[in-house]
Amino acid sequence: MNICLLNLDYKPFRTAGLTVYGELLADGLAAGRHQVTVVAAQRAEALSEESIAGVRVLRMPVGPTDWLGFGYQAARLLNRIGERERFDVVHFLDVRFAWRYRGECLATVFESFRQRLHAKGGLPYSHNRANFVWRYAYFALVDRTLQRWALARPRMLIAASESTRAEFIGHYSVAPERIAVVPLGIDTEHYRPRDSGALRKRLGLENKRVILYVGFSTPRKGVEYLARALAALEPDSSLLLVGKWEPGYRDKFLHELPPALRGRVLTVGYVPDEELPNYYSLADVFVFPSLLEGFGLPPIEAMACGAPVIAARTSSLPEVIGDAGILVPVMDAEALASALKRVLGDEGLRRVLAARGIERVRRLYGQEHMVARTLDVYRQFAE
Helix, strand or coil, X not given: CEEEEECCCCCCCCCCHHHHHHHHHHHHHHHCCCEEEEEEECCCCCCCEEEECCEEEEEECCCCCCHHHHHHHHHHHHHHHCCCCCCCEEEECCXXXXXXXXXXXXXXXXXXXXXXXXXXCCECCCCXXXXXXXXXXXXXXXXXXXXXXXXXXXXEEEECCHHHHHHHHHHHCCCHHXXXXXXXCECCCCCCCCCCHHHHHHHCCCCCEEEEEECCECHHHCHHHHHHHHCCCCCCEEEEEECCECCCHHHHHHHHCCHHHHHHEEEEECCCHHHHHHHHHHCCEEEECCCCCCCCHHHHHHHHCCCCEEEECCCCHHHHHHHHEEEECCCCHHHHHHHHHHHHCCHHHHXXXXXXXXXXXXXXXXXXXXXXXXXXXXXXXXX
């Protein structure tokens, strides 16, 4: 098949889990001898056209409006390409990007803007009052306009989880037969348990019980509840935070963290893919207190590496984690602290959760499963 994938970013540039999804899908399709073109935003000094591991990559400037500009420019580019080349499938990897395109296409859906508008006790997540006002206005406007326009464009939709499918059927009147579920996948050969002793020593975490969080820290991820939970744990418990921060949100996290506990928190920023399994493997427990997820890649990566997982009981996370982790009420620092005490204090429970996690990921969330199920949708689309 001749397949065009449209995503805001593509390697070597990565801004979110959405980029990881696009990379793994493109690589898997290309490995299956499909002809794959990726359309992405122009970043830094990247070439406007190049080949990366058998995938043709076209990049275009989108301006300061990011996904809005990307959707506009992508529609124009596809119209130009369509004059000389026919794609069997045009797949927008986030439905928002399809808001301007009027050709035959399909798109993936994750969390909706309605969910974002109500994720924090009925209100938008935010890190201060100004951020709240901006997010409220932005989420409400996009929910009523561009998201609904974009949902009307694709003939078929792919939901990353059953909860996401239910959201768009229940609140956006998407016909059930129009939306299929394809869970995301990871490279299970890369994400597997590793010897992390050297990394523990380098980070000064020997003889510590390590609580790990990995992700782009924004108010949606609920990291401030980790700060509150840490105060209830034993002094040998350390919190290791991996990933970039949304501007302003780190200040909120530090505000929630008592000054006396700041020595027990280590932030390391962005970590390259090749090193991430070592971080997951050193964790005594991985925690994901997110307020809202369309799927949730970091818990899957952590489980694949043998880290016991604690996550918030919200949106897609219960179905993704299943019985391979412990779920706690969303935005409940006390319940989070209680679960952490339970897991950190019970080596047998950690072993059980680790074994369940590894088995679940290999059975359900390998890259090959995601690619195969996506191809099934493509074949249905192309009929």
